[in-house]
Each structure stands twice: as structure tokens, then as C-alpha cells.
Amino acid sequence: MISDLVERDAEDPLRQLAEGSEYVVSHVSKTVQIRGAIPELEKLGVAVVTSGREGWQDKLEGVNVVFLDWRLGQEGDRDAAIEAAVQTAKAIRSNSGGTMIVLMSSDPTVKSHARDFSERSGLIAGLFDAMPKAWLKDSAGLKLQMVVLGEHLKKGRVVQEFVDAVSGRAVDAIGSFLSSLRNLTLSDYANLQHFALKHDGHPLGDYLNELLAGVWVDALFQGPLRENLRALDREDFESLPSLMEPSGALTSLYNAAVFDLHVGGFAEHPHAAMAKAKADVVNEATGPVAAAPVGEPTPAATPPVGGPNLQPPLLADEPAGSGRSEERQVVESIEFKATGHQGVADDLPGTALEGNAEGKPRLSLSLGDVILETDGVKSRAYIVINPQCDLAESPLYKRQIDDEHSIFLVPGAIVPLDTAERAARKETADTPFFHVGDVKGRVHWDGKKQLSVPYGEFSAWMDQKARRRAARMRAPYALALQTAVHSDLTRVGLPAPPPLFEPMTIEVYKARMGQWIGDTQTREQGRLLMARASDSDHMTLTQAFLSETIDWIMEGLAALEGSDNGKDVANAAKIRAVLDNPHELQKISKPFKVEDSEVVLLGGAIRVGRTLPKTGFDRKLMVFLALPQPEKTID
Numbered sequence: 046m047i048s049d050l051v052e053r054d055a056e057d058p059l060r061q062l063a064e065g066s067e068y069v070v071s072h073v074s075k076t077v078q079i080r081g082a083i084p085e086l087e088k089l090g091v092a093v094v095t096s097g098r099e100g101w102q103d104k105l106e107g108v109n110v111v112f113l114d115w116r117l118g119q120e121g122d123r124d125a126a127i128e129a130a131v132q133t134a135k136a137i138r139s140n141s142g143g144t145m146i147v148l149m150s151s152d153p154t155v156k157s158h159a160r161d162f163s164e165r166s167g168l169i170a171g172l173f174d175a176m177p178k179a180w181l182k183d184s185a186g187l188k189l190q191m192v193v194l195g196e197h198l199k200k201g202r203v204v205q206e207f208v209d210a211v212s213g214r215a216v217d218a219i220g221s222f223l224s225s226l227r228n229l230t231l232s233d234y235a236n237l238q239h240f241a242l243k244h245d246g247h248p249l250g251d252y253l254n255e256l257l258a259g260v261w262v263d264a265l266f267q268g269p270l271r272e273n274l275r276a277l278d279r280e281d282f283e284s285l286p287s288l289m290e291p292s293g294a295l296t297s298l299y300n301a302a303v304f305d306l307h308v309g310g311f312a313e314h315p316h317a318a319m320a321k322a323k324a325d326v327v328n329e330a331t332g333p334v335a336a337a338p339v340g341e342p343t344p345a346a347t348p349p350v351g352g353p354n355l356q357p358p359l360l361a362d363e364p365a366g367s368g369r370s371e372e373r374q375v376v377e378s379i380e381f382k383a384t385g386h387q388g389v390a391d392d393l394p395g396t397a398l399e400g401n402a403e404g405k406p407r408l409s410l411s412l413g414d415v416i417l418e419t420d421g422v423k424s425r426a427y428i429v430i431n432p433q434c435d436l437a438e439s440p441l442y443k444r445q446i447d448d449e450h451s452i453f454l455v456p457g458a459i460v461p462l463d464t465a466e467r468a469a470r471k472e473t474a475d476t477p478f479f480h481v482g483d484v485k486g487r488v489h490w491d492g493k494k495q496l497s498v499p500y501g502e503f504s505a506w507m508d509q510k511a512r513r514r515a516a517r518m519r520a521p522y523a524l525a526l527q528t529a530v531h532s533d534l535t536r537v538g539l540p541a542p543p544p545l546f547e548p549m550t551i552e553v554y555k556a557r558m559g560q561w562i563g564d565t566q567t568r569e570q571g572r573l574l575m576a577r578a579s580d581s582d583h584m585t586l587t588q589a590f591l592s593e594t595i596d597w598i599m600e601g602l603a604a605l606e607g608s609d610n611g612k613d614v615a616n617a618a619k620i621r622a623v624l625d626n627p628h629e630l631q632k633i634s635k636p637f638k639v640e641d642s643e644v645v646l647l648g649g650a651i652r653v654g655r656t657l658p659k660t661g662f663d664r665k666l667m668v669f670l671a672l673p674q675p676e677k678t679i680d
Contacts, residue, residue, distance in 0.1 A: 079112070079149070082181040089191060102140060110145045110194055111137055127162075134166040134173075145198050148175035156589055167212070172201035180592045185599060185624045189591060192627045193634050203276050210273040214265060221264040226257070246439030248315045248409075254305075295543050300480050304415065304516040311408040311507065311514045320440035405504035407445075410436045410452065413523030416507070417484060417515040424484045426457040427496070428518060430527045448501025455495045455530055457488040462545055463574050463582070463675065474529040476522075477542040477576040481515045492530035542576040549584070552671040554657065557601055558613065559664040570670075573636055579675065583636035584653065591633060594668055598624075598650050601667040616649075616665040623648040639672065 083093050094104050105111075113130060134146050148155060148162055159175035166173070174194065181187050238249045266274065300306075414429040429436075430453050438446050459479065464487065474490040498506045506512070518526065525539055553566040568590060575581040586594075598620070605617035623629045624647065633646050643654035649663060653670045 079178055079181065082187055085184050085187050086191070088184075089188070091191070102136070105137070105140050105144065108144055109198055110147060112147045112149050113137070114149060131162065131165045134162075134168060138166070138168065145172050145174070145194060145201065147194065148173070149178050149181075150175075151178050153177045153179065167209075168205075172197070172205045176588065180588070183596075183599065186592055186595050188625070188627065189595060189630050189634060190588075192630045193588070196631070196634075200280065200282060203280055207273045207277055210270050211265070214268065214270045218261070218265040222257075222261050225260050225264070244439060244442050244444065245434075245437040246314060246316065246442070246444060247437065250315075293546065296478055296480070296545050299478055299543055302519070303476065303522050304479070304481075304518055306481065306516050308414075308514065308517045311410070311414075311504075313406045314409040314438055314440055316440045317407065323441075407438070408504055408507070409438065410503070411517060412436065412527070413518035413520065414514055415516045415518055416454070416512050417481070418510050418512045419484075420510065424459050426459055426479070426488050427454040427512075428457065428490070428523070428526065429453070430455055430495070430523070430530060446500045448499060450500045451497040452500055452503050453495055453497055455490050455492055455526070457490040459484060459486040459488055462487055462547060463572075463579065474526050476518075476526075478545060484515070490526060490530070495530065544573040544575055544583070546585075547572055547574055550673060554669040554671065555597060556662070556666050556669065557604055558608065559662060559666075572639070582639050584639050584672070585636045586633060588634075594651065595624075598647065598667050601650070605665070610664075613664060620648045620650050620665060623650075 083095075086093050094108065096104050113134060130148070134148075137144055137146060146166075146168060148159065155175050155177055159173070162168075162175065163173050174197070176190065180190055234249065237252070241247075242249060242252055410429055410431075412429060412431060412433040416427040416429075418425045418427065431451075435450070436446065438444060455474075457476070462478070462485070474492060476488040476490070479486060479488050517523075522539065548569050549572040550567060550569050553568050555562045555566075570587060570590060571585040573583040573585065575583070602617050602621060605613040605620075608614060629647060633651065637644060637646075637653075639653070643652050645652055649665045650667045651670070652658070652666055652668075653672065655672050655674060657669065657671055658666070
């Protein structure tokens with residue numbers, strides 16, 4: 046309705062009346078950029094359909110991209126307006142699953158709210174974008190945005206369908222998972238622990254942690270969701286332009302896949318206290334057993350009243366001939382087995398499990414335990430690489446690790462993620478990403494400097510230099526590391542680590558016709574750090590920065606075209622031709638490789654490098670992006 050009023054003849058009384066309304070003036074100022082973009086889109090061969098807050102549902106057929114106003118609803122009620130936009134986005138998704146939604150606003154900060162809006166509406170970053178309306182104000186900027194959106198629309202649908210399928214399957218998967226768990230009887234738990242785990246001392250909870258992880262994966266990915274996985278398998282993704290900066294979620298997923306982060310610090314075996322309590326009950330009931338010289342039989346303890354194979358002995362506070370007291374039942378409940386020649390239970394621990402020579406606790410260890418050592422400046426890691434069976438200890442079965450048994454530890458240097466020495470993983474074991482608390486980096490394991498600490502001294506070794514267990518490397522990765530350390534002949538292949546996104550501060554120099562203009566600006570852009578080699582790193586430029594840069598280049602083009610120098614005019618024509626070429630726009634919107642020498646973009650209007658050009662540089666250079674020098678590894 047407002048559009049109809051303001052498009053009337055200038056002399057029309059209704060238009061004049063509308064133009065005197067503060068509400069109409071505010072509305073028109075917010076929509077003028079969008080209305081100006083419509084003819085430009087039509088020039089690109091894009092059919093444009095417009096709609097207000099009502100009636101849009103009937104116009105979705107055949108629509109690929111929907112530009113949605115961020116704040117729908119009553120003026121002034123910001124939260125209600127945003128919620129209305131969220132609900133509208135959900136409705137669009139339910140009516141047209143493959144449609145891309147672009148959140149737009151006259152508010153220049155809309156991009157910073159994109160991820161929150163994406164989570165609230167259930168849209169993945171890929172079939173969703175956000176941009177200020179100012180980005181659509183000129184033809185070059187509009188072409189850039191449409192190129193970016195078109196690239197994402199091709200591949201985004203299969204990913205959105207996968208995310209939607211996982212979300213839809215999750216409820217049933219939880220039910221199936223819980224059903225499997227509830228079908229276990231108390232006897233199942235008892236038989237598993239007593240017959241399978243107890244002898245080796247494997248804690249029941251730790252065993253179930255591994256067992257149930259597989260049950261959950263099977264419950265989630267069975268059924269129709271397998272087809273969505275196959276659809277992802279068939280995709281061959283090229284690098285895509287950055288709508289939003291790559292999230293840290295990918296590296297967090299990889300970190301969780303490699304490390305169990307909930308293990309906490311070292312502690313005694315879970316059965317240690319129980320074993321000690323049993324031993325105390327037995328000693329109280331039968332008295333201590335005298336130690337015999339080596340090679341001589343152990344002196345017999347006084348047989349219990351009634352003979353060695355009858356009832357367990359009476360406790361001190363149970364009178365002879367009395368009924369079954371609670372204390373007597375306690376003795377029976379711990380499976381007391383009286384023997385006529387020893388006077389102790391044959392499945393109860395001896396004093397060897399009560400601590401080592403220094404009185405330190407006997408810690409329960411596992412293959413892959415990662416220990417952090419921090420001195421306040423840098424951190425160092427150690428990993429336990431003993432075979433798991435050599436670390437088994439069962440206090441209830443008197444199976445114990447000998448105090449002289451060596452605990453093998455491989456030290457690791459925690460280096461910056463972007464260290465130039467990433468190629469070192471070809472010669473030595475390497476974990477490309479490790480993040481626990483404030484410690485983040487990649488770990489270069491040094492198998493040639495492995496340590497050997499006697500188990501009896503391990504607790505004391507841990508107390509030195511504030512060492513603590515921070516994580517446990519999961520079995521496939523720990524076994525691969527173990528293999529790499531002990532043998533260079535056989536290695537376990539692992540999934541390739543993902544590119545790691547890190548923000549990067551760059552300096553921006555603006556130029557006009559061979560002269561630097563204005564002050565140097567500092568901006569934060571992004572970089573993708575490749576796990577295998579630093580010379581494969583890529584740089585990403587945000588949409589906001591690209592839009593601002595295009596504006597500066599357009600102003601520079603006007604200056605070149607107005608120059609009396611024929612070469613300037615020719616350069617301007619070349620750059621304008623590049624801006625009209627979607628393939629050239631893709632080069633700056635996608636991540637691009639950072640070379641040792643300069644990277645030239647948009648026909649030389651943009652250059653990227655580590656060394657600022659000297660005076661007298663090319664007159665067509667308008668923006669130079671100065672990259673930081675690579676960090677050196679600190680041992």
C-alpha cells in the first residue's frame with residue numbers, strides 16, 4: 046500500500062499526504078535500497094516476486110531465494126519483530142524445503158546476529174544468509190551477493206536435508222536407545238561385571254561408556270537416515286564462498302572424536318576402597334596373619350569355631366549361639382570363604398594393594414591417558430602407551446601392577462596451530478588438534494624421548510610440576526600413536542583432519558592512482574589452516590569487508606576513468622570487465638590460497654601479500670592486504 050502511494054505522480058494529493066507522514070518516510074527509507082535492487086536483478090535474468098507480511102505462501106512455487114526482512118511485526122517492538130521473522134522462516138522451510146533464506150535489514154549489524162537467528166529457526170548456515178540492505182545498493186555488489194548465494198544453493202539442500210533428517214530421527218533414536226538400556230536386567234549388569242570384567246579390574250561404567258556409544262550410533266543412523274548419509278557420500282564439494290565464517294564446531298567435533306574429555310584426573314581403582322573394607326572385616330574377624338620366612342609355609346591361623354568349613358566366625362559383638370546378626374550378614378555378603386590353613390578369604394586383597402612404598406595411592410591408568418604439564422608459560426603433554434592389558438589391576442582378585450613395572454610415556458610439544466613445521470608429522474607422530482580448557486594447539490609427539498616411570502613411583506611423578514590427566518585419547522588414535530612410536534613399518538591410517546579456522550588480523554592499505562590514501566586500517570578476517578602443510582593455507586574474506594572493498598574500487602574506477610592518462614582509462618575498462626565476470630567475483634568470495642609471493646585479484650585492483658609495495662607501484666592497485674608473518678614454533 047505504501048509503495049502504491051509513493052509511486053504516484055508528484056502532484057498527487059495522496060502521495061503528498063503520505064510523504065508528510067513520519068511512518069511512511071521511515072518505511073520508504075528502509076525499502077528504497079531493495080526497490081532499487083529489483084530492476085538490477087531482472088537485468089541478471091532473475092524473476093522477482095514481491096510480497097508483504099501476508100499472502101506469501103501462495104507465491105513460493107518455483108522460488109529459490111527468499112529475502113526476508115529481519116524485523117517483521119509492530120514498529121518499536123524489536124523482540125516481537127525478530128520472533129515474527131523466525132516463525133516466518135520456519136514456515137518458509139516447511140512449505141519449500143530447498144529454498145534459501147536471506148535475512149536482510151537496514152540495520153548494519155544484522156550479520157552479527159545471523160548465527161543466533163539460524164539456530165532459532167533451524168536453518169543451517171549454507172541455506173541461510175544475512176546481509177545489510179546497503180550491500181545491494183549497486184550492480185557490482187548485487188552481482189557479488191548473487192554469485193555467493195547461487196554457489197551455496199547448489200550444495201546446501203542435501204546438507205539441510207541431512208540435518209533435518211537427523212533432527213527428525215533423534216527422538217525415535219533416543220527411545221530406541223533407552224529401550225535397549227532398559228532391557229538390561231540387574232543380572233545382566235552383575236554377570237557382566239562379575240564374570241567378564243572383575244578379574245581384569247575393568248570398571249563397569251568405563252566399559253558401558255564404550256559399549257553404549259556404539260548402541261547410540263546404531264539407533265540414530267538406522268532406517269531412512271542411511272539414505273541421507275549416502276546422499277552426502279555422493280557429494281563432491283568444491284570450496285564454497287563464505288556466507289559466514291567457518292564455525293569452530295568442526296574442530297570441536299574432531300577434538301571430541303580423538304579424545305575422551307570427561308575422564309577427569311587420576312584416582313585409585315573404583316574397587317580399591319571396597320577391597321580394603323573387605324580386608325579390614327576379615328582381619329577384624331580372624332586376626333592378622335603372621336608373615337612367614339621366604340620358602341616356608343604360612344603359619345595357620347586359628348580355625349573358626351565349628352571347624353574350618355562351617356559358618357564364618359562370630360564377630361566381636363556377636364555372642365556365641367546368637368541368631369544371624371547384621372554384622373554376620375555383612376561378612377556373608379562379601380562372599381567370605383574361610384580356609385582352615387590361612388584364615389583369609391582367597392579372593393580378598395593382601396596388603397600389596399594398599400599403597401606403594403611411599404604411601405602414595407595406586408592410580409588406575411589406561412592406554413591413551415594424556416597428562417598435561419604446565420609451568421605458567423607453556424604446556425607439555427605426555428601420553429601413556431603401555432598395552433591396556435599391562436595396566437589392568439583388580440583389587441578384588443589380588444591382580445596388581447608390580448611396583449617396578451615401567452609406565453611408558455611419550456612426551457609431546459604443544460605448538461601453535463599454524464606452525465610452519467606442520468610437515469614434521471611425516472617424520473614423527475602428530476596430533477593436528479588438541480583443545481582442553483585454555484590449552485589449544487597441535488601436539489608433536491617425540492617417540493625418541495619417551496620416558497619410563499616405575500609404577501610404584503608414578504603417583505609421586507604426577508605430583509611434580511603440577512601434572513594432571515586432562516583427557517584420554519580414544520583407542521584407534523592411541524593405538525595408531527603407539528604403532529607409530531614403536532614401529533615405522535606399520536601405521537594405522539586415520540581420517541584426514543579438517544581445515545582449522547582461525548581469525549587473522551590484517552592491515553589494509555588503500556591506494557588511488559599510485560598513491561597511498563588515508564590511514565592504515567586493521568581488520569580481522571579468517572584463514573583456513575591445513576593440517577598437512579602451511580603452504581596450502583587459505584585466506585577468507587568476510588562479506589562485509591568484500592562489500593566495503595567493492596565500494597572503494599568503484600570509486601577508484603571513477604577516478605581512473607576521469608584521468609587524462611589513456612593507460613588509466615584502459616586499466617579501468619579491464620577492471621570493470623572483471624567485475625562483470627561472475628567467475629572473477631568467485632575468486633575473491635571463496636577461500637583462496639596464500640602464496641609466498643603476492644596474490645593478485647580483480648585484475649590487479651586488490652593485492653595480498655606480506656611485504657608492502659614500494660612507492661611508484663601500479664596505478665590500478667586500489668587495496669593492498671598485508672598479512673602477518675607466520676608464527677615460529679616455540680619448543
